[in-house]
Amino acid sequence: MSAPDQGYSDNDLHNILKTTTPFSFLDDRAIMAIIEESVVTHYVKNSFIFREGEPSKQTLFFILAGEANALARLGSEESVTTIRGKGDFFGVTVLLSDDVYPVSMIATEDLTCMLISQRSFQQALASNSQFADFFTKILAARLKELYLTFADSRYEEQFFQGQSLRRRVSDIAQRHVVTCQPMDKISDVAKKMHKNKISSIVVMADDRKPVGIITEKDLVYRVLSSEKPDLNQRAHEIMSSVLITVKPDDFSYQALLMMTKYNIQHVVITDHNDALHGIITVKDLIRNRNSGALSIIRQIEDQDSFDGLARLIREIDQFQQALLTERAFASEICALLSELYDRITRRVIQIAEAEMNDEGWGEPPAEFCFITMGSAGRKEQYARSDQDHGIIYSDLNDGKQESNAEYFLKLGKKIVVGLEKCGFSRCSGLVMSDNPQWCQSLTEWKLMLNRWTANLDPKNIRNMTIFLDYRYLYGETYLYEQLKHHSTELFSEAKHALLFMAEDDLKHRVPLNIFGNLITRRADIKKRKVNLKAEVMVHLVDCIRLFALREGIRETNSFDRIHRLKANKIFKADDAEFIEAALESLLMFRIRNTLDRMREGHKPDSIVTLGRLNRKERILLKEAMLVVNRLQSLTEHSFHVHKA
Secondary structure (H helix, E strand, O other): OEEEOOOOOHHHHHHHHHOOOOHHHOOHHHHHHHHHOOEEEEEOOOOEEEOOOOOOOOEEEEEEEOOEEEEEEEOOEEEEEEEEOOOOEEOHHHHHHOOOOOOEEEEOOOEEEEEEEHHHHHHHHHHOHHHHHHHHHHHHHOHHHHHHOOOOHHHOOOOOOOOOOOOEHHHHOEOOOOEEOOOOEHHHHHHHHHHHOOOEEEEEOOOOOEEEEEEHHHHHHHHHOOOOOOOOOEHHHHOEOOOOEEOOOOEHHHHHHHHHHHOOOEEEEEOOOOOEEEEEEHHHHHHOOOOHHHHHHHHHHHOOOHHHHHOOHHHHHHHHHHHHHOOOOHHHHHHHHHHHHHHHHHHHHHHHHHHHHHOOOOOOOOOEEEEEOHHHHOOOOOOOOOOOEEEEEOOOOOOOHHHHHHHHHHHHHHHHHHHHHOOOOOOOOOOOOOOHHHEEEHHHHHHHHHHHHHOOOHHHHHHHHHHOOOEEEEEOHHHHHHHHHHHHHHHHHOHHHHHHHHHHHHOOOOOEOOOOOEOOOOOOHHHOEEEHHHHHHHHHHHHHHHHHHHOOOOOOOHHHHHHHHHHOOOOOHHHHHHHHHHHHHHHHHHHHHHHHHHHOOOOOOOEEEHHHOOHHHHHHHHHHHHHHHHHHHHHHHHOOOOOO
16 A cells, blocks of 8 residues: 655755665756656555566655565465665666566565656666666676576477486585605506595595696606607606696586597696595596586597588587586586587597598698687587688798698689588678688788788778687697787787777667667567577677787687686776676576577578567576676777767
């Protein structure tokens, strides 16, 4: 039960708002504009301000006196989720989304609220960036909570039922670990391994922290394979000192990813003080049915034809379904699938080289390396996207530059054909290693980058946005490192190029109006289609890349770039968290949309219809878009982009 309250004058309300964040960011005129369109209302104890599921009252409720509780329905009962008191406000998310109320609000004692109209609130948002930032952060902070409830049960009947991909490492690992000391003789180490029937032993320092690991493979390749094995060698001489570790609370994903990435069968578990906690092996994962990726890897390495590789693609699709079923995070799905696609690509290159040799072209006439770009370069590939790649070969002054170029273009064509058979479609922009522009000597690559930054036409800007996510995949690493050094220095200093790239991205904004509502020409918002890639995701990736290039950050993965920008204090900690949450959410939307399209027999795309999303999903999508919109504004300010 409510009634207007005449106990507060305009001057009283002005003084209250002026001393309350975020209204304190507003000037006197803006505060008075809010007061003029507001109503002060009194609610008696135990009365409802609104109930869950009711349509938006298009009002922000600001508490002047009393207390209210938020009630969420769990089954047949309601429970308190938050408590609001004097100086607090509620109803902001529904005010901005025009959705129904997700919870009920009840006055737990006599309550007086200032009801701020949607119109005056949106005018304040549009006129004051600090005020807008405050509410943007409130919305962004809900992203992770919403994300955790994003996955539903629609995939549970899919493949790999019963997997435990999200079990904690500590739940399936071996706590008893056999260890040795760095100065122990190899003969003693081997005896200890034989006695305990184990395939690895952890080398411990005096402070009880692991410093290395010795596996059966180490004993064979580093000791027994020599003509005169020296069993008096010490453990520290043959151990692998670069330890791959995970934490006890990590999911088995992390262990699986490490094994997949580094082609190892043992991962050491250390606690937060880096002390030994346990060890997890391939057998542990197999026992818990987590071995899908490792099995696929072994099959990839056994293939000797493009057709054989192509037959493995369905298994990778099934593995992706399993990851989604197990509520994997989008970043984890992308990381694991990128590793599998990388291995497919490397095997394609090896098969292509063998075919070149069989056809009489011989061995490569110069050292070379293969680089991958675009979403594959960022390790954000969750489906078989278009091909984006190139070849760098060494400069040889042997008078055979033309024949060298011919060889590598021929090799590039075979690679393109092989990847196409494996489901990676050809790039419509021809950004592939069978194109002379993307198959060049190291010197030619450097000169091309110099030309791009000197001549900033639209085509060169597009080339830069594709290329600058490149990473090494196969071949001689020094060629990649030299080009990476050149491009990192070039673009960190090419302020004009970064400005042009920023302006190019900001020509188009996330489809939200100044009040944070989705722009649509349709009367029914639920019929609105959103191209997640072209309308939203591209801006997020572009802006993160721009900051990374300016700071000379070599990482290409967007999550890694965010972490580095946070560590370098370019992004505030809160902002970094929100941007990462938005990226995670948008990737998951795209992954799920892709799998839905595939299940329905359609070609995958990034277009979602809002009417096919439930209420929480629509809120999550909009709030992720608000974060991207905020990042575009930050980019505009940081790179001094002049508005047209």
